[in-house]
Amino acid sequence: MAEEKKPLKVTIDNITIEVEQGTTxxxxxxRIGGDVAPPAMCYYSKLKNSGGKCxxxxxxxxxxxxxxxxxxxxxVASCRTNVMDxxxxxxxxxxxxxxxxxxxxxxxxxxHPLDCPICDQAGECDLQNLSYDHGKxxxxxxFNRRTFEKYDLGxxxxxxxxxxxxxxxxxxxxxxxxxxxxxxILDRGDxxxxxxxxxxxxxxxxxxxxxxxxxxxxxxxxxxxxxNRVWFLNPVDAHRDCxxxxxxxxxxxxxDEVFRVTARKDQWGEVEDWICNECRFETKKxxxxxxxxxxxxxxxxxxxxxxYVGVQKPQEVLYDVLGGRKPKLLMNIHNVxxxxxxxxxxxxxxxxxxxxxxxxx
Amino acid sequence: MDGVEGIRYYDVYRREGGYRSVEKALKTMSPDQVTEEVxxxxxxxxxxxxxxxxxxxxxxxxxxxxxxxxxxNADESEPGTFKDRYLMEFIPHLLIEGLIVSSxxxxxxxxxxxxxxxxxxxxxxxxxxxxxxxxxxWLGRNIQGSGFDCEIYVHRGAGAxxxxxxxxxxxxxxxxxxxxxxxxxxxxxxxxxxxxxxxNNVETIAAVVPILNIGGEEYAKIGIGKSTGTKLISSCGNIxxxxxxxxxxxxSVEEFIYSGEYCGGIPNGKRLKACIPGGxxxxxxxxxxLLKTAKGDTRMMTYESLADGGxxxxxxxxxxGFIVLDEDQCIVRHTFTLARFYRHESCGQCSPCRxxxxxxxxxxxxxxxxxxxxxxxxxxxxxxxxxxxxxxxPLGDAAAWPVAAAIRHFRDEFEWHVxxxxxxxxxxxxxxxxxEPLQTATA
Numbered sequence: 028m029a030e031e032k033k034p035l036k037v038t039i040d041n042i043t044i045e046v047e048q049g050t051t052x053x054x055x056x057x058r059i060g061g062d063v064a065p066p067a068m069c070y071y072s073k074l075k076n077s078g079g080k081c082x083x084x085x086x087x088x089x090x091x092x093x094x095x096x097x098x099x100x101x102x103v104a105s106c107r108t109n110v111m112d113x114x115x116x117x118x119x120x121x122x123x124x125x126x127x128x129x130x131x132x133x134x135x136x137x138x139h140p141l142d143c144p145i146c147d148q149a150g151e152c153d154l155q156n157l158s159y160d161h162g163k164x165x166x167x168x169x170f171n172r173r174t175f176e177k178y179d180l181g182x183x184x185x186x187x188x189x190x191x192x193x194x195x196x197x198x199x200x201x202x203x204x205x206x207x208x209x210x211x212i213l214d215r216g217d218x219x220x221x222x223x224x225x226x227x228x229x230x231x232x233x234x235x236x237x238x239x240x241x242x243x244x245x246x247x248x249x250x251x252x253x254x255n256r257v258w259f260l261n262p263v264d265a266h267r268d269c270x271x272x273x274x275x276x277x278x279x280x281x282x283d284e285v286f287r288v289t290a291r292k293d294q295w296g297e298v299e300d301w302i303c304n305e306c307r308f309e310t311k312k313x314x315x316x317x318x319x320x321x322x323x324x325x326x327x328x329x330x331x332x333x334x335y336v337g338v339q340k341p342q343e344v345l346y347d348v349l350g351g352r353k354p355k356l357l358m359n360i361h362n363v364x365x366x367x368x369x370x371x372x373x374x375x376x377x378x379x380x381x382x383x384x385x386x387x388x
Numbered sequence: 389m390d391g392v393e394g395i396r397y398y399d400v401y402r403r404e405g406g407y408r409s410v411e412k413a414l415k416t417m418s419p420d421q422v423t424e425e426v427x428x429x430x431x432x433x434x435x436x437x438x439x440x441x442x443x444x445x446x447x448x449x450x451x452x453x454x455x456x457x458x459x460x461n462a463d464e465s466e467p468g469t470f471k472d473r474y475l476m477e478f479i480p481h482l483l484i485e486g487l488i489v490s491s492x493x494x495x496x497x498x499x500x501x502x503x504x505x506x507x508x509x510x511x512x513x514x515x516x517x518x519x520x521x522x523x524x525x526w527l528g529r530n531i532q533g534s535g536f537d538c539e540i541y542v543h544r545g546a547g548a549x550x551x552x553x554x555x556x557x558x559x560x561x562x563x564x565x566x567x568x569x570x571x572x573x574x575x576x577x578x579x580x581x582x583x584x585x586x587x588n589n590v591e592t593i594a595a596v597v598p599i600l601n602i603g604g605e606e607y608a609k610i611g612i613g614k615s616t617g618t619k620l621i622s623s624c625g626n627i628x629x630x631x632x633x634x635x636x637x638x639x640s641v642e643e644f645i646y647s648g649e650y651c652g653g654i655p656n657g658k659r660l661k662a663c664i665p666g667g668x669x670x671x672x673x674x675x676x677x678l679l680k681t682a683k684g685d686t687r688m689m690t691y692e693s694l695a696d697g698g699x700x701x702x703x704x705x706x707x708x709g710f711i712v713l714d715e716d717q718c719i720v721r722h723t724f725t726l727a728r729f730y731r732h733e734s735c736g737q738c739s740p741c742r743x744x745x746x747x748x749x750x751x752x753x754x755x756x757x758x759x760x761x762x763x764x765x766x767x768x769x770x771x772x773x774x775x776x777x778x779x780x781x782p783l784g785d786a787a788a789w790p791v792a793a794a795i796r797h798f799r800d801e802f803e804w805h806v807x808x809x810x811x812x813x814x815x816x817x818x819x820x821x822x823x824e825p826l827q828t829a830t831a
Contacts, residue, residue: 079570080738082778101777107570130774134743167767170750193736212565212736215548217746219736 035112039063039086040120041350052105052116053084057295064295065118066128066157068135068242069194070106072297077199078106081192082131083157087124090115102127120350125161132161137168138217139243140189148244150257153296154192175220180210181228183235183249183308188220191245197221197237204301205231221245232271235307239290239298250308251287260286265316271303277322278313285311291322396513398520401481407526409600413489414534422493426596428604430616435461435552435589436667436707437782438691441596447576448494449584457585458496459561460487460593462503463545463552467668467729468709471620472590474632476503476510479594480517484540486593488526489600491538494586498539502557505545514542549733553781554587556735567737568781589707591620611637615690619708625663626714628652637690641665642679644689645712658714662797665694666706668726669786671793672719673703699789700796719801720812723794724752730787741784744775748791755802758809765802769795 034045039056040063046055054072057064065086070078078084084106088099093113102124105116118124136158143149175188193212198221201208209230210223223229229237238246260279267274279287288307290298310316394400401407413422427442448456460483464472476483483501491499503511518540521527529537543561545551551560555569558580579585595617599607608616615637624630627645629652635644645660646653654660660675681687682701687694691705713722731745751768754760772788772795779785795802805812 079780082738082740082780085778104570104780108572127774127778131739131778134739134747134774137743137747168747170747192739193742195737215550215736216731216734217736217742219742 033112035110035114037110037112037114037116039116040118046110050110052086052088052103052108052110052114053078055110056086056105056116056118062119065105066153066160067106067295068153068157068192069196071196071199071240072295074196074199074203074240077194077196079104081135081194083128083135083161085124085127085131087117087121088114089117129161129163132158133163133167135192136162136166138173139192140172140174142190145253146190146244147247147252147257148190148241151296152244153242173217178226179228179249180223180246181230181234183304184229184238185247185249185252186221187245187247188222189245190243191221192243193219193221194242196240196242197246200237200240201229201231201234204233204236207231232303232305233301235304236290236298236301238307239292242296248287248308250311255281255286262322264291264319264322266319267306267310267316269303269306272306273300274302274306275300276302276306276316278316278318283313285313287311395479396477396481396517398481398517398524401479402524405601406481407485407521407524409597410485410488410492410526411532412600413492414532414536419493419495422489422600425604426493426599429595429599429607430604430614431592431595431599431607432615432691433589434591434595434619434708436466436669436704438705441588441592444576444588445490445494445586447574448586449577450495451584455497455583456495457580457583458487458491458494458499459554459557459580459585459587460499460501460590461552461554461557461587462501462507462590463557464507464590464707465504465549465552466707466709467726468624468664468711469622469667469707470624471622471632471708473507473510474622475590475594475620476507476514480510480514481521482594482597483514483590484517484521484526486596487540488521488531488538490586490588490593490596491540492536496586497537498541500561500580501540501542502551502561503542503544505547508544511542511544518542548735549729550735550781550783553783556781557587558585567735568783570780612688612690613692615692615705619689619705621689621708621710623651623710623712625710625712626654626658626717627712628655635689637688639689640679641687641689641694644710651710651712654712654714658716660712661715661717662713662719664703664709664711664713664790665689666704667709668711668729669782669789670704670706671699671702671789672713672722672797673793674797677701677797699793703793718756718812719794719798720752720756720805723791724749724756726790727752727787730783734783734787735781738780738784740775741779741787744771744784745787747771748787752791755805756812758805758813760802760806760809762803762806764806765795765799 034047036043036045037055039059042059044055044059053065053067053070065084067084068081084104085102086105087102090096091099091114092111143155177185177187180186198211201210209227210221213220213222238248260281262277262279265276265278275291276288277291278285288311290300290302293299392400392404423442423445426445431441432438433441462472462476487499501514525532527538527540531538545560548566550556551566553568554575556566558575560566561580575585575587577584610617618634618636620632620634622632633650644650662672662674663678664670664672679687682697694703694705696702727749731749734741734745736742748768748771751764755764768791772791775784776788
């Protein structure tokens with residue numbers, strides 16, 4: 028059986044990495060990190076059976092394995108496809124993948140209300156990030172968008188189905204964290220909806236986690252709704268002695284006031300430890316908590332504000348050096364940078380720099 | 389056999405030579421020999437994809453101590469396909485006989501027939517046939533003293549086209565919501581209740597009976613090339629004699645449409661415009677490409693010939709739902725009808741299919757009702773391109789192909805709709821110039 032545990036070699040976007048048996052392409056790509064990791068709207072590493080539904084993580088498999096080097100005929104969902112030894116995968120170096128991903132983003136957005144200005148998720152929304160990376164400026168969809176009434180699932184959670192992208196994460200969460208799931212999927216096709224049977228309320232000590240797993244603003248924290256924008260808040264790691272959960276959470280401060288409590292999230296926006304409802308909704312005083320220090324900010328963070336500013340098209344040379352991968356600069360560039368566009372003074376551009384500012388030259 | 393009075397009942401069926409294949413298999417053959425025989429016959433799945441059945445059977449995993457299942461897919465809901473219905477309605481024992489033999493080959497002691505919920509009366513027919521077979525000792529424990537146990541249960545679907553997809557069918561059979569599973573693992577490894585499972589179409593299972601009776605090699609002699617045996621074709625649309633026909637795959641499409649033995653030509657002296665040769669999901673073909681392939685050969689009713697030219701210039705045998713359109717039919721209206729169907733039947737699990745099918749339907753509705761815009765056709769093309777191949781199950785492809793083929797072959801009809809919004813609402817037929825003059829074969 029020793030042979031079974033042999034690490035597998037996989038090449039993703041010209042980067043080779045060794046991973047254990049049973050690793051999915053997505054997790055191997057996450058090991059490499061950066062832009063090589065495909066976006067995931069429905070996959071959640073902490074939830075069993077999640078993934079495969081949103082189709083944003085599609086990748087092209089150029090060679091199945093050393094034993095069988097045939098390419099796979101279709102793009103595959105990287106979150107549900109296991110790595111084979113000698114597999115060659117193309118993610119952002121494949122035109123086909125980018126094209127398909129753009130298509131998926133367009134499909135996800137046609138019925139999304141795009142009410143980001145009034146949505147509590149704005150700033151930490153996976154769909155926002157995804158559409159910034161892969162979406163179009165305008166829409167080609169000219170019909171009425173699908174709408175639903177919003178309603179309360181118990182005292183703490185509000186469901187706004189209009190925003191939902193049907194990732195099924197909340198269903199898996201309820202399935203796997205609670206004894207009795209009372210919400211699920213009704214109907215089918217484009218009128219499918221997440222709902223409870225005859226408007227039951229979600230009631231379980233850990234049900235609040237559905238808010239954290241929701242990639243969009245479909246499930247929101249009623250104790251936080253419309254209280255503040257996430258980018259005005261300062262996240263602080265804290266813990267408390269909780270009899271139900273580990274009590275490790277992030278407090279979101281503005282001034283001295285704790286506006287909300289969430290679970291701690293890792294760099295892929297996934298919850299590290301589930302927290303209970305008491306920690307999340309009922310202990311919103313600094314005195315309830317032992318403060319550890321500011322939360323380390325990463326890619327998915329709400330206060331990585333520079334994320335949306337100054338994304339530029341890098342020069343061809345960089346493209347070659349990186350083996351066809353597109354380097355992306357996520358910082359706000361205030362000075363003229365030789366790497367990016369010699370002779371272009373960014374400080375002369377009004378507001379955030381836009382790709383069109385460069386193309387027109 | 390369907391000409392025999394009372395063949396639906398066990399006594400008549402047995403008198404006419406029924407259940408001989410079960411006797412032969414259980415008494416003289418090992419399960420692997422049955423599979424080998426099916427392999428030799430070259431039988432291809434009759435449900436639509438045309439995958440070699442013997443090969444499929446040999447893929448089934450056989451871990452120790454884990455039961456295996458055979459599931460018969462009788463969830464026939466493709467528009468234009470109604471062949472399984474006739475088979476089950478008139479010769480239910482043929483299916484049961486096939487199931488016993490196939491179960492023996494696969495080692496399935498509990499076998500299911502997943503039947504479309506709308507076929508309510510057929511469920512009664514099947515159940516009484518199963519009862520008859522059990523009373524005669526063909527089902528239950530120790531069948532005919534061979535030591536092989538087999539039970540057949542009829543499970544009724546609840547009205548979803550998607551449950552014809554094998555993994556959705558398994559989910560539904562398990563009592564869950566009929567959402568297709570993400571493959572791998574394939575059903576042959578982990579199917580119903582995580583046990584190895586083979587899902588076969590009704591007609592495929594029924595074809596196992598003659599294969600065992602006459603032998604695989606003999607069966608392979610019927611038909612041309614890799615299209616062996618006989619195929620049921622359910623033909624409908626603008627033809628004189630709609631119905632289910634059993635063909636050995638040696639006749640041409642032209643003969644099938646115009647010959648009096650089969651469809652009997654097109655009524656009212658109209659000309660043939662287009663045809664969908666294999667159920668609503670396969671690409672539509674205009675008359676000129678239907679009767680002759682792009683290379684100029686005569687197109688035959690075989691798997692290979694219908695697929696000749698690939699998707700740009702060919703189509704598929706599919707499930708054998710043969711839909712004929714005469715010169716008065718509007719392709720846009722027809723495509724809209726299909727798009728509406730796929731929108732309604734999408735399970736809503738993966739985004740391209742859930743959102744894309746609805747979008748296509750809305751655009752097609754606009755074009756059909758004189759509200760289309762000139763860039764709508766390109767937009768439709770782009771949407772179908774982004775659905776195809778990017779979904780969990782083939783329903784996305786099935787929704788995209790008809791739209792793609794309609795635009796590919798009948799683009800100027802779409803353009804005519806966009807350019808003549810008032811006229812296209814008033815008269816409900818498209819452009820006639822695609823129609824071919826009457827062919828030489830006569831009724």
